[in-house]
Amino acid sequence: MNRVVVGGAAALLLLSVAACGSSDGASGNSSGAPSAGASANATPGGESSPAPSAKVYDNLDVVTVKGGDGQKPTVTLPAPMAIDKTRTKVLIPGDGATLKGTDTVEVNYVGVNGRTGEVFDDSWSRGSTADFPLDQVVPGLTKGLTGQKVGSRVLIGMPGTDGYDASGGNAQVGINVGDSLFFVVDIESVQLTGPKGTAVAPKAGLPTVTDKEGVPQIKIPDTAAPSELTVQPLIKGTGPAVKATDVVTVNFRGWNWETKELLVESYTSRPVTGLLSQTLPSWKGLVGQTVGSRVLLVASGKVDNPNNSATPPVPNDEHAIYVIDILNAKTAN
Numbered sequence: 001m002n003r004v005v006v007g008g009a010a011a012l013l014l015l016s017v018a019a020c021g022s023s024d025g026a027s028g029n030s031s032g033a034p035s036a037g038a039s040a041n042a043t044p045g046g047e048s049s050p051a052p053s054a055k056v057y058d059n060l061d062v063v064t065v066k067g068g069d070g071q072k073p074t075v076t077l078p079a080p081m082a083i084d085k086t087r088t089k090v091l092i093p094g095d096g097a098t099l100k101g102t103d104t105v106e107v108n109y110v111g112v113n114g115r116t117g118e119v120f121d122d123s124w125s126r127g128s129t130a131d132f133p134l135d136q137v138v139p140g141l142t143k144g145l146t147g148q149k150v151g152s153r154v155l156i157g158m159p160g161t162d163g164y165d166a167s168g169g170n171a172q173v174g175i176n177v178g179d180s181l182f183f184v185v186d187i188e189s190v191q192l193t194g195p196k197g198t199a200v201a202p203k204a205g206l207p208t209v210t211d212k213e214g215v216p217q218i219k220i221p222d223t224a225a226p227s228e229l230t231v232q233p234l235i236k237g238t239g240p241a242v243k244a245t246d247v248v249t250v251n252f253r254g255w256n257w258e259t260k261e262l263l264v265e266s267y268t269s270r271p272v273t274g275l276l277s278q279t280l281p282s283w284k285g286l287v288g289q290t291v292g293s294r295v296l297l298v299a300s301g302k303v304d305n306p307n308n309s310a311t312p313p314v315p316n317d318e319h320a321i322y323v324i325d326i327l328n329a330k331t332a333n
Helices: 008-012 139-145 281-286
Strands: 002-004 014-016 055-057 064-066 074-076 081-083 087-092 104-113 119-122 130-133 153-158 181-190 197-199 208-212 215-219 230-237 246-256 262-265 272-275 294-300 319-331
Touching: 104 319, 139 153, 139 181, 215 246, 215 319, 281 294, 281 319
Parallel strands: 055 081
Antiparallel strands: 002 014, 014 272, 064 074, 087 153, 104 119, 104 130, 104 181, 153 181, 197 230, 208 215, 230 294, 246 262, 246 272, 246 319, 294 319
16 A cells, blocks of 8 residues: 655655554554455454355464474465454564554565465565554454564464455455455564654754654744754664665654744654655755654755755745654665
8 A cells, every 4th residue: 555645845755555464353554465445344243254165263273384483484274264253373472562553563474365275475475574554454464463572473364354355355366255364474573653762962053853742843043044954863763774775764844944834744644654765855864864863954945946846845045944753764675
């Protein structure tokens, strides 16, 4: 699922939100996996309609998973089979953070159709992990992953009502209405929800940034803006350094220095994710900054808007201010 945040800098960040997810009654979202369009209310009473002759199980004991920690799992099950409700089994326990239902997670996964016993999607074949918000995927993944710990390998079985039934199945990957789905999910990490690190004293003459319930607030001085691009860490994160070729996930707000007007922001919706190389030129100032950081950027309109166009909304004779929380960075596919 792709979505674009419209407005100034946000319009230049393509959001790639994938789908996946679930536990004893859970759900999720990742590339090729069930999307949030699948609802648990697909049929009256929330009951699934398994394929004819599919035996319905009330546990996951008949599902065999082979493969060590970090290796692509091989899943074997007695197809055709169905599961009575979303159920979860922890195969390898992790000791990281406990996932909340609103978290954005990074996972590797394999999805198997209970009717056919065949893999219909897996991240290992694509050579890249999947990232998705737990509240934007099929109910089975949300249920199955909420409450699990980072570092765990989890087996999730879900009936069609917690999978693709509400969207009429998914013919593209061979899923019919009523098909139970089984996922093996390795929980690699959970995305930060805000800056995390050590405060840094800014240079004199820059805007004063404070925090109100996780959202940066700003006081812009009446003095002239810096003539050169200014990159000022306000919080130094403890994560990896951002590379110019990375896909980054950020929350941000942007103002006009001269008018002191708030122009764009993401905190009232969701963090934005996109290739750093496709953002505003001034945002290249994030290269070398670390995940978890809050960074103040000040840029002349001549940097981001040399042709004085309407977007971005800062004329080339004025200055933009951005406060950016770097929540994640990963190598692009």
